[in-house]
Amino acid sequence: MNITRENIDALNAVVKVDIAKEDYSDKVEKILTDYRKSANIPGFRKGHVPMGMVKKQYGKAVLVDEVNKLLQDALSKYLVEEKLDVLGNPLPKAQDDLNWDADAFSFEFELGLAPEFDVKVKGKKAITHYNIVADDKMIDNQVKHLQKQYGKIVSQAEVTKDSEITGTFVNEDEGINNSTTITLDLLKGKTNPKKFIGAKVGDTIELKTKGLFNDDHALMTYLKVAHDDAHGLNIPVNFTISEINERELAELDQDLFDKLFGEGNVKTVTELKDKIKEDSEKQFKQQGDQKLLNDVTEYLIESTKFDLPAEFLQKWMQTAGEEPMTEEQAREEYEKSEKSMRYQLIEGKIINEHDLQVKFEELKDYAKEMIKGQMAQFGQLNPSDKELEDIAARILGNQEEVKRMSEQLMSQKLLAFYKENANLKTKEITYDDFVKEFYS
Template sequence: MHPEIQKKMNVTKKDIDNLNAVLTVEIAKDDYSGKVDKVLKDYRKNANIPGFRKGHVPMGMVKKQYGKAVLVEEVNKLLQDALQKFITEEKIDILGNPLPKNEAEINWDADDYSFEFELGLSPQFEIDLKGKEITHYKIVADEEMLNNQVKTIRKQYGKLISKDEVEKGDEITGTFTSEEKGIDKKATISTEEIDGKEQLKALLGAKVGDTVSLKTKGMFADDHDNQKHFGVSHDDAHGLDVEVSFKIEEVNTREMAELNQELFDKIFGKEGVVTSEEELKAKIKEDAEGQFAQQSDQKLLNDVVESLIENTKFDLPEAFLQRWIANSGEEKMTEEDAKAEFERSEKGLRYQLIEGKLRADHKLHVTFDELKDYSKGMIKTQMAQFGQLDPSEEELDSIAARILSNKEEVERLSEQMNTAKMLNFFKENAKLKTKEITYDKFIKEAYA
């Protein structure tokens, strides 16, 4: 393959291969001399040099003192303008930024200059959305979950009855202590939280005022509960294996609330929203499955992204990118550090290129009008929560204008909309199979 050479004005592009090119920018004396002379004349007008009146400093002295610095600055301005213009007009898709190739070889005492820059070019590739089949989970709230939620609600709104002795289902308040780990934490636990058989056996039958010795290992099903109940750090919570003393200060049982209209109205803050246990379960199911859908969507998005990265094959200008990483920060990196940084960021870069192509090919970019409508819908929802159910268009437009004048808010909303657009696109175009599953099974299967 013969290297392709493009030339426009004073810039020449030579392709090394499909992923690498060199731009050569020629700058002649005629290109910069007028600009340099103008700047030096301005310097002369304003220079304050002892022994000379302002504006009467000899031009030779001004050139000697400032000439080289002004020359370098003006040539660099022309250089950057020429690079940017050429890359834009020729529609060259680059990765990173142009890297100077012969910077150290430039002779600033010459009249004409030739600058070379390495380019890393974006790869050309095709995307197959119909390749690997991906599971789209439909998470349902089953009868067991609904019954447990009803039970939890009845406990939450029930009465606490004080007791002297611990039985199953009771709540125990006391203080955990351990000299070894510096534990001294007051906590309230339910016997239903205790996963360890030995610990539960030690607590059942204990009385207010008793001090019970308990092993932390396996006491709770989730080690994060160690952090909550014992007050240890997140790191210490994992695999915590010490003996703690638990001085029991209170024992309470909960008398569960009756499922009646008074309870339903208390839960929902309005009369008649729910009038029966069946309607309560239906409401719990609706709310739970709405939240489950968000988790399912996030899982789907993650899985599609991983599949696209794995199955969309293309090469990158790795050597160029590693050099660019090494030189793009405030401090130059070693080759080893730059390579490690590239390896850390490679997956993100690959998806960035894939997503960019999908957005361009399928016109998935967010428009300002879409952003405005999205912000108005969000505002309307928030106002409804405070009882304002029918705001005027003028009011919505005014609030939206204030939001969209904030750059950070625009970026945040744009990111949300971009993600939503990609998700909907994947739902419509990726090869998906729907699987109905309970929440507990979803957690085990999806995040095993």
């Protein structure tokens, strides 16, 4: 067997594999001999079928199968031995004139090669890392929310601005008929809330879905419409009131503190607010870190310049999925996924150059910490090492879980690397301002 490579350019190559008769003949002969021993052909005793008949019936199929196996094995070993960093998979070049009656065969494969490039994590312009804080207004609102949540429900004769209104949204033509409970602060603008003020049980309020809620996604919750339908939905709906209540705020006393945080852990309103601030900012940290990860990713994609073997990748996409694509579909798919491909290459280079690979022991420790956190939620604060080892072993036996945790751990490692090596500046921002600036 002989394998040669012709580099078309820096990103494309063609590999030629020449297979001679001696490369496959012994294997084919052995398989056909085994077939002869077990073949059941009318008119012949088992094991006494003439070899010529066996070859006539099975010879070509065995030859094709063995040559293809030999070809794939040889090509895989060649790519490893030559340390070729290929994108996608080798694409066999069409051979309409392939003669399987010949003794020797030649096959050609197109390769898409990964580009050579350098990554500069530290750019000239600083990337902002947002430190999201819970301000006094947010903490006070959260305190009031907790007082409402644990307060006493009091029935009302008519709707006021603080009412909890239970009723049914209906639009028969659109198949909407959903019972739910809303509060007026969910409604957008001033006109919609005004329609409810003073209404009584049994009254029907006529509304329009467009601009009904502060967030269109609320239509999914309160009207049970699909996500795609919620955006820009503009139909009339009636809301018939069946119940009006108000929450009498719970007292900020030790009984409430104990319900919220366990007996004796919080003793004053100041401690309550401190606890709310601490817990909120732990959650905000995750959002700030995710924003940083997204921003560094965008910076790396924009600042790291290299070409891709676009034509090859589009040809590969046509046959790589479960369903074949047309040239047009592959081109569209490539355009949608090019950015992602670029970042995968950049990320891979960073991981390899800085030895950030997820090692098994790290993954096991990560799994055990995750298990400890979950057990603590159910009051099991001191699990034994054996318990943790046994549960971790079961989790790590599930390939889907391993993949999910590996991705989470890799994100953490990359985030820590970027925090240490990228050009960052820290900016303190309230949660409300953060949401307005990036998600409104």
